[in-house]
Amino acid sequence: MIIPTRYDLWMATLVFAFLQSVIALRFLAEALFSPRPQRSQEWPSVRVFLPVAGAAETLRDNLRRILNQAYPGTVRFVFAVPGRGDPAYRIAASFAENNSRVTVVASERTPVRSSGKAVDLVCAVAAAGPEADIYAFADADVEVPEKWLEELVAPLRDEAVEITTAAMLYRPSSFSVGGVMRLAWTAYGLPFFSWSGSVTGQSWAMRAAQFREMDIAGLWGEVLYEDLAVAAAARSAKKTVRFVHHAIGVTADASSLGEAVAVFTKWIQAYRFYDVRTWTLGIVTTALKIAAFLAAVIPPFDPRAAATILAADAILMTISIAAVRASVPDSFNRPGLPLPEFWAAAMSPFLVLAFAWNYGASMISRDVFWGRRRYHVTGPRSIAVFDRENS
Structure with a gap:
């Protein structure tokens, strides 16, 4: 039996460090040189679905930031809420009162074979109303940039790109051990996430026709993580996923180390x-x-x-x-x-x-x-x- 020496271990870490650095530099190069949207072209209509629950302090600001997107095409928003008794329902409904582009859907369903979030999204998609060209999804705790939706949708005008996604970086508002750990964890994971071709529910989009073709709503009826289930289905169907750097959200979310x-x-x-x-x-x-x-x-x-x-x-x-x-x-x-x-x-x-x-x-x-x-x-x-x- 061959037992690795300390020198062998050091050599292995050097190889790992080199490969990890290549992935990091790839991430940086994509961020610096990825193409930006051209506004002169026609833009597809979009339906944005946001699962919302609870009453986090940042919820109103995050929803307002998403609704204020500078998207050059037609866009409507659907807030998916667990039920009318959820604290988020009143907040979501207050936006719908003054904005005809906003619809609030309360699922009023208890999950049996999937997550509550997946159940709420299935109900929201079913009740979305007039069809759109693109379905986009985002978590309500993401602080999206001003042109998030435009950046997320733009690559889908290329038929070779079938799903787009963008993760978030946590940047705490002030120092705390939990906040800094969350910052480090997400900063470490971003280059690998981009490299892996996965999908995150923090924000992603795909053509509505492909959403139906892949029966994503049916898939969500029996999964826990709706985003990674989509990623697995995309890999199985050999769909192309594009990570969109200019749609990354930078979120200030307080949390303890345990959380x-x-x-x-x-x-x-x-x-x-x-x-x-x-x-x-x-x-x-x-x-x-x-x-x-x-x-x-x-x-x-x-x-x-x-x-x-x-x-x-x-x-x-x-x-x-x-x-x-x-x-x-x-x-x-x-x-x-x-x-x-x-x-x-x-x-x-x-x-x-x-x-x-x-x-x-x-x-x-x-x-x-x-x-x-x-x-x-x-x-x-x-x-x-x-x-x-x-x-």
């Missing part, structure tokens, strides 16, 4: 169920990082591998945030934690530990806690739903 880690664990669990390849790759790279850390603290001490990992992660997060800053510079003009690149890089050693916890938890449990429900997942389309208070 941040719980959210990340839920995301990692999502990949276990819907993108095993990416999940497995994450486990392998996290194991490599943990081995590098152990080599630095267990005799004979050898810090070279750990130093390589920390430097590579810090460089990647710095490049990632720089790419987002180049893509949506106005988003960084809003109040927020200064020097996000520095704070993200400073979290490098703690981020490794967070990933270890996330992946470890994802291997142990098939239960996902989301809102007031517990979801037991035994397969991508095999979900059992329980009320957390009664389970």
